[in-house]
Amino acid sequence: MMRFLLPLVIFIVLVGFLFVGLGLNPREVPSPLIDKPAPAFVLPQLENDKQTFSPADMKGKVWLLNVWASWCVSCREEHPVLMALSQQNIVPIYGLDYKDKAEDGKVWLARGGNPYVLSAMDREGRIGIDYGVYGVPETYVIDKQGVIRYKQIGPVTPQNLSETILPLVAELQKK
């Protein structure tokens, strides 16, 4: 009996490992920045480069920082979701226009609508490095103390918005 049972058990364990392992998305690298203060920066605003934006301005509010670019294909997919969210006035969305030309970014927002309170210009992608950005779009949920609580890698979808992001935002707003 043992002769057959043992290989079967090993086989089932192996299949279990493969099932879980192959189901994981290798592009989703867990961020070490979760539960750490959002890296500070001061960047010019996209619409008005004489004014700056800094995460420090947002103390006391729960907000989303969405990293986007006019050249980013998945951002197109995400855009309508952000537009709908911004109209609900649940949580302010701030943009980080990553490695983009200001003109291109402005054209892109004029065409598809602007879900952002404002966007900061990260022309060189240096702030992106501080935030560990490696695949645009990425979205950070930042709490009232300025701590990153969640990072969405890849587009925000209606599903991950309703299942993860919005419940978290509601919880953080209560604190």
Place this chain on the structure above:
Amino acid sequence: MKKFLILLFCLMPVFAHGGEAQDLAKDPVLEKRMIGLAEKLRCLVCQNESLASSHAELAEDLRREVRELMQKGMSDQEIMDYLVARYGDFVLYQPPVKSYTMLLWFGPFALLFVAGLGLLMQLRKRRETVPEANLTPEAHQRAAALLNEEEKS
């Protein structure tokens, strides 16, 4: 017109220099050190390429970042820590030994140990189940004769 064009051509090199290429020529030692370190780091965009060999834009930016940090006088370890703080252990090709990487580091040895133990037990069991045959001298002779016959045929 011709003179103007010649003047324009002469001026071309003034506009042609690139910041990156200049860096390379300025400090080949640093460049070599940067490439050496970048080979130990993973590009997060094309995950099976090192930071040194990747052509992704992020890799270029990160190489620039590493170069600048080296110019600031940071050690290789400090630069690795800097990148790990932003991108996680995933940027390192050689994962650090931590509680959750124990299985990764020592799992294969544990498996080898268990398999070796299994083999040892199996061999011991076989020795017990297959008893030593005690043959009489006649039987020995017969066996030898039979074996000889087989060899001849």
